[in-house]
Amino acid sequence: MPRPLVLVPAxxxxxxxxxxxxxxxxxxxxxxxxxxxxxxxxxxxxxxxERARDLVAHAGAVVLQGGEDLDLRPFGVPDxxxxxxxxxxxxxxxxxxxxxxxxxxxxxxxxxxxxxxxLNIVLGGTIHQHLEETSVAHADNSHAVDVVPGTLLERVLxxxxxxxxxxxxxxxxxxxxxxxxxxxLSATTPDGCVEAMESSDGRVIAVQWHPEVDAATVPHxxxxxxxxxxxxxxx
Numbered sequence: 001m002p003r004p005l006v007l008v009p010a011x012x013x014x015x016x017x018x019x020x021x022x023x024x025x026x027x028x029x030x031x032x033x034x035x036x037x038x039x040x041x042x043x044x045x046x047x048x049x050e051r052a053r054d055l056v057a058h059a060g061a062v063v064l065q066g067g068e069d070l071d072l073r074p075f076g077v078p079d080x081x082x083x084x085x086x087x088x089x090x091x092x093x094x095x096x097x098x099x100x101x102x103x104x105x106x107x108x109x110x111x112x113x114x115x116x117x118x119l120n121i122v123l124g125g126t127i128h129q130h131l132e133e134t135s136v137a138h139a140d141n142s143h144a145v146d147v148v149p150g151t152l153l154e155r156v157l158x159x160x161x162x163x164x165x166x167x168x169x170x171x172x173x174x175x176x177x178x179x180x181x182x183x184x185l186s187a188t189t190p191d192g193c194v195e196a197m198e199s200s201d202g203r204v205i206a207v208q209w210h211p212e213v214d215a216a217t218v219p220h221x222x223x224x225x226x227x228x229x230x231x232x233x234x235x
Contacts, residue, residue: 064115168209
């Protein structure tokens with residue numbers, strides 16, 4: 001049986017191998033997690049909605065990866081927060097185009113960190129420009145994640161019969177605020193940060209943490225990639 005194609009919008013890099021030459025990439029840990037799940041990762045950098053739709057038409061699923069802050073000005077936020085760091089506009093265009101196309105096509109989607117924020121705001125939700133840390137360190141830190149019982153996320157992460165509290169490595173200061181219509185809260189952190197959401201039709205899971213970081217050794221992190229590839233295979 002052929003591996004389903006999993007479309008991954010590439011991440012922009014200002015340097016490749018320490019040299020000042022721009023490029024695009026995906027972390028090896030994320031690529032490996034898709035391959036372990038039985039998928040074939042394909043990097044994409046579409047400059048238009050039309051190209052994104054063409055790419056999505058050949059894919060079985062989409063993984064929206066993390067990255068720098070999304071520029072919120074095109075979505076009605078007038079100012080840039082001092083903590084924001086933006087990639088080139090082409091990065092936002094590629095992520096937004098693939099997100100729109102994937103949702104329109106009804107493909108299974110796993111959205112990670114920035115990918116979750118892009119998904120939420122593209123579909124009409126809102127974003128905290130800057131989340132002040134309180135009892136939980138969200139920047140470059142592993143912390144507890146409390147999964148909402150009865151959700152798809154619970155079925156994916158708690159296959160081993162373990163508890164609803166899991167750990168996830170995060171590195172962000174923006175976060176989802178009001179969720180888009182048709183999306184359900186599926187995890188929070190102890191300080192109340194939205195840590196995961198899912199579509200009511202069961203086709204999309206979005207997490208604020210980075211499951212690819214330790215998916216090679218932590219089964220519940222790999223389970224997210226297993227889920228999106230299984231969903232691609234089942235159609």
